[in-house]
Amino acid sequence: MLLETSSLTKSFGGLVAVDRIDLAIRKGEVRGIIGPNGSGKSTLFNLISGVYRADPGGKVVFDGRDITNADPHRIARLGVARTFQLLRIFGGMSALENLLIGHHGLIRYGTASAILGTRRVRAEERRVRQEMMELLSFIGLADFAEMPAAEMSIGQRRLLALGRAIAMRPKLLMLDEPAAGLSPVNVDKLLETVLALKSRYGLTVVIIEHILKVVMETCETITVLDHGEKIAEGPPAAIKEDHRVIEAYLGKEMDDAEVREFLRAS
Amino acid sequence: MHPIVPWLIGIVVLLPLPLLMPNAYQQYIVNVILINIILAVGLNIVKGFAGQVTVGHIAIAAIGAYSSAVLSTKVGLPFWLALPSAVLIAGAAGAMIGIPSFRLEGAYLALATLGLAESVRIAISATDALGGAIGYQNIPPPFLFGQPLDTHASYYYVVLPLALTAMYFSFSILRSDIGRAFKALREDPLAAAACGVDVRRYKVIAFVVSALYAGCAGSLLAHMSPGFIHPNSYTITEMVTLLLMVVFGGIGHIWGGVIGAILVTIIYDLTRDYYQYQMAMFGGVVVLTVLYMPKGIGGLIDQYLVRRRFNAIRQVKSNAA
Numbered sequence: 001m002l003l004e005t006s007s008l009t010k011s012f013g014g015l016v017a018v019d020r021i022d023l024a025i026r027k028g029e030v031r032g033i034i035g036p037n038g039s040g041k042s043t044l045f046n047l048i049s050g051v052y053r054a055d056p057g058g059k060v061v062f063d064g065r066d067i068t069n070a071d072p073h074r075i076a077r078l079g080v081a082r083t084f085q086l087l088r089i090f091g092g093m094s095a096l097e098n099l100l101i102g103h104h105g106l107i108r109y110g111t112a113s114a115i116l117g118t119r120r121v122r123a124e125e126r127r128v129r130q131e132m133m134e135l136l137s138f139i140g141l142a143d144f145a146e147m148p149a150a151e152m153s154i155g156q157r158r159l160l161a162l163g164r165a166i167a168m169r170p171k172l173l174m175l176d177e178p179a180a181g182l183s184p185v186n187v188d189k190l191l192e193t194v195l196a197l198k199s200r201y202g203l204t205v206v207i208i209e210h211i212l213k214v215v216m217e218t219c220e221t222i223t224v225l226d227h228g229e230k231i232a233e234g235p236p237a238a239i240k241e242d243h244r245v246i247e248a249y250l251g252k253e254m255d256d257a258e259v260r261e262f263l264r265a266s
Numbered sequence: 267m268h269p270i271v272p273w274l275i276g277i278v279v280l281l282p283l284p285l286l287m288p289n290a291y292q293q294y295i296v297n298v299i300l301i302n303i304i305l306a307v308g309l310n311i312v313k314g315f316a317g318q319v320t321v322g323h324i325a326i327a328a329i330g331a332y333s334s335a336v337l338s339t340k341v342g343l344p345f346w347l348a349l350p351s352a353v354l355i356a357g358a359a360g361a362m363i364g365i366p367s368f369r370l371e372g373a374y375l376a377l378a379t380l381g382l383a384e385s386v387r388i389a390i391s392a393t394d395a396l397g398g399a400i401g402y403q404n405i406p407p408p409f410l411f412g413q414p415l416d417t418h419a420s421y422y423y424v425v426l427p428l429a430l431t432a433m434y435f436s437f438s439i440l441r442s443d444i445g446r447a448f449k450a451l452r453e454d455p456l457a458a459a460a461c462g463v464d465v466r467r468y469k470v471i472a473f474v475v476s477a478l479y480a481g482c483a484g485s486l487l488a489h490m491s492p493g494f495i496h497p498n499s500y501t502i503t504e505m506v507t508l509l510l511m512v513v514f515g516g517i518g519h520i521w522g523g524v525i526g527a528i529l530v531t532i533i534y535d536l537t538r539d540y541y542q543y544q545m546a547m548f549g550g551v552v553v554l555t556v557l558y559m560p561k562g563i564g565g566l567i568d569q570y571l572v573r574r575r576f577n578a579i580r581q582v583k584s585n586a587a
Contacts, residue, residue, distance in 0.1 A: 049460060072459035081460075088457035090450055092518075100443070101450045105462035107443045111471060117269055117438025125442065168462060 001061075002027045002204050003048070003080075003172055008058035010043055017043040019228035020058075025172075030198065030205045032215030032236075035225035036248055041208045042085060044225070045174055049082045050075045063171060077105045081170035085177050087161045091150030095141055095160055098149050099132040102167030132167060138200075139163045139193060155186045159193065166197055173198075174206045179214050187211060191218055216240070224248065273434045280426055284419035293418035297490060299531045300422075300429040301483045306511040306523035307436045308479025313509075314518035315440060316472035317452025319376045321505055322363040325383035326477045328500035330356040330484025332396055335405045335495060345408035345489050352485040353478050360477020367469045380502065391497040401496035405488050416491045425486055432479055433524060439475065440520050448472055452518070503545060507534065510548050513555050516564020525563050 007020040018040040025031050033041050046052040048060055050072040060068045067075050081102075090098050100107075107128055109121045136142045139159045144152060149160055158178060165173055178194065179187045191214060198205055209215045215222055216236045224232040224239060226248040232239055239245055284293050309323045334352035337343045343351065366378040391399045407416040408424055415421050439445055447468045450458035455465050488495050507530065515526020530548075537544055555562060561569075 051456065051460075071464075072456075073462050073464045076460055076462035084457065084460070088454050088460075090453040090457065092453050093446070093449055097446055097449070101446055101458065101461050101463065104443060104447060104450075109443070111444060114442035114444045115435050115439050115475070117434070117442070121438070121442055122269070164461065 001025065002029075002063055003206075004061045005044075005048065006059045006061075008044070008047055008060060009055040010040075010047055010052055010058075011055055016228050018047060021225075021228075021230055023223065023230075025204060025206060027171075027204055028202070029221065030195075030207070030219050032219030032222040033206060033208045033225065034210075034212065034215055034222060034239075038227075039225040039248075040228040041225055042176055043228075045082055045176055045208065048075075048174065049080060076168060079169075079171035080174065081165035081168040081172070082174040083161045083165050083176055083178060085180065087157055089149045089157055089161050089164065091148065093149060094146050095136060095149055095152070095163075096129070096132055096145040098160055098164050099135055099167040100128060102164035103128055103132060103169075106169060135163055135167055138197075139166075154181055155183075155190075158182065158186075158190060162190070162193065162197070166201065169201070171204060172206065173203045174208075176208045177210060178207065179209060179211050187214065194218070269438070270434065273430050277427060277430055280430075281423075283426075284422050290418050293422060295531065295535055297418055297422055297425050299528055300425045301486050301490075302508075302511065302527035302531050303429050303524050304432045304479050304483040304486070305508055306515065306527040307432060308476040308483070308523070309508055310512045310515075310517065310519075310523040311436060311439070311448070311479070312472045312476035314512055314516075314522055315445060315452065316448040316469065318364070318367050318469060318472060319372055320363065320367075320379045320473070320476075321376050321502070322379035322383040323476065323480050324500050324502075324505040324508060325386040326356050326359055326363065326480035327484035327487070328386055328390060328497070329359045330481030331488040331495045331500075332390060332402065332484075333481075334485035335402050335488045336396070338406055338489070339404065345406070349482065349485045349489075352488075353481040356477045356481020356484065357474050360473045360475075360480070361470055363477070364470050364473030367473065368466055383500075383505070384502070387497050387500050390500075397496075399497065401494055402488075403494050405493035405495065407489055407491060407493060416493075418491065421490055425490075428482060428486065432482065436479075436523075437520060444468070444471065449518070506545070506552070507548060510552050512562075513552055514562055516562030516567075517560075519562060519564030519568070521567075522562055522564045529563070 001024045003023065003025040005021055005023040007022065008018060009016065009020050010018040021044060033044070035041050043052065047054050050070050053069050058068065059066065062078060062080060065078065067078065090101065107124060109124050113121050133142065133145060136145055139162065141156060141159055141163065144156060149157060152160065162178065179190055182190060194205065195218065197203065207215060207219065219236060221234065222236055222239045223230060224245045231244045231248060232242045283296060287293050287296065305327060312318050312320055330352045333355040334348045337348040337351055338345060363379055363382055367375055370378055390396050396402055407414045407421065415424055447458070447463045450461065450463055451465050451468055459465050511526035511530045512523055514530060515524065516522030537547065559566060
């Protein structure tokens with residue numbers, strides 16, 4: 001297993017946002033995590049990536065290492081890259097610089113040589129700039145390399161956030177609603193890019209998504225959360241017909257006829 | 267071409283400057299400009315690039331100045347050893363002033379560093395061994411081959427290489443991965459951490475590097491003729507002037523500190539007759555700059571260059587069509 005969590009819990013005061021989640025993600029898998037608003041999906045990401053501290057008893061193991069409550073930058077350097085729902089790209093920096101920051105952990109020169117501006121620093125800078133330009137072309141943003149990220153369109157910014165995560169050369173890529181706010185055509189384009197990147201870099205991918213089409217088409221296994229708890233897990237076909245999942249989304253019990261009606265409509 | 271070559275050319279071109287300015291006062295102003303460049307470039311690193319709103323920079327300069335003064339008079343170190351020691355002491359002080367930044371941001375960090383800075387100044391005025399409110403006198407000038415460099419023209423040859431070296435270092439830091447990490451933690455510390463940037467480490471680096479600059483500038487001011495420093499040179503008023511240099515020149519612009527230090531020092535000197543209005547004027551300029559020219563003069567120059575490049579591309583395309 002590349003990533004394993006056991007009874008991972010996070011409560012804010014009386015509200016239990018993530019409730020004893022056990023998750024096991026194989027190397028090379030594409031996992032979808034779905035659930036209604038406020039079901040704890042993003043909180044789960046924040047726990048894994050070290051943004052939040054987990055409640056005592058919970059555990060996160062990545063690639064054989066216990067990373068529970070480690071500093072976010074350490075987790076990132078071990079090979080966990082994530083995107084944010086609100087992207088959080090560096091608006092005042094160019095597209096190329098955004099990728100270069102993603103590549104930060106892999107740049108090999110020390111503080112002292114950077115201050116002195118040694119030959120080695122210049123050679124390394126040339127190398128990583130070229131490498132990041134290649135990645136920019138791969139995600140189709142090469143023409144915007146020098147553009148401040150704040151001035152790009154939402155679709156371009158989503159691609160850039162994805163590129164910044166890829167620039168980290170991660171083992172695990174965690175995408176938080178990568179398709180939100182995109183037109184259907186752009187959603188397809190983004191999915192293609194994600195899958196192309198996955199096979200090119202041999203990634204394991206976890207996707208949080210609201211647009212069901214995205215997870216149903218791309219994920220091998222889907223985990224469903226509701227009120228912080230895991231209520232279902234399995235292949236898309238099984239999840240589609242799971243009564244608890246449909247209830248969680250629609251908020252009431254349904255008989256089989258209603259379920260069939262819902263599925264036909266969706 | 268090695269990137270240090272333009273700087274060497276710069277030194278050579280600027281070498282005869284005091285000869286073109288026979289007036290000692292003008293030579294003095296040139297030295298002050300160069301020292302202010304060191305101060306402002308250092309402040310731009312921590313504030314403009316790393317985004318840490320510190321008001322403690324002037325206190326670090328005071329620590330540099332007084333350390334250098336004490337080391338050269340009481341310990342008897344020559345200038346050439348007192349300056350680097352003062353720079354290192356200032357660096358350590360910078361690390362300390364940077365610690366509140368682990369937990370505080372924006373205006374709160376400004377208040378915390380303001381408290382630290384004022385305590386330093388008040389502690390100096392209250393310490394008789396440091397000259398107290400009378401000031402510290404008889405700080406020796408640097409000696410070279412037994413000759414004192416106590417005229418403004420000769421001191422220029424100490425200040426110029428140091429100022430250009432400081433600028434060279436700032437350029438190489440800010441254009442490297444460290445400069446990018448600074449900007450990332452200014453833009454979004456959480457996202458920076460998610461990209462593997464050790465936010466605390468880079469905050470400390472930014473504070474320490476900028477403190478090294480302040481310490482160097484402080485020491486240079488202390489040893490400049492007439493070898494006298496006073497706690498009143500390190501008040502919040504002086505800090506506002508420093509901030510004005512960075513904001514006016516271009517906050518977060520690689521040339522910002524340099525442009526700002528040159529212009530503000532000259533304007534400051536030309537308006538000296540109206541000193542009672544200076545602070546009101548400077549405060550007004552800060553507000554107007556932030557409102558109408560948020561990236562300062564450096565930003566305006568960038569804008570002009572981008573537009574020119576854009577027009578050139580359009581020209582080429584329309585010619586092709």
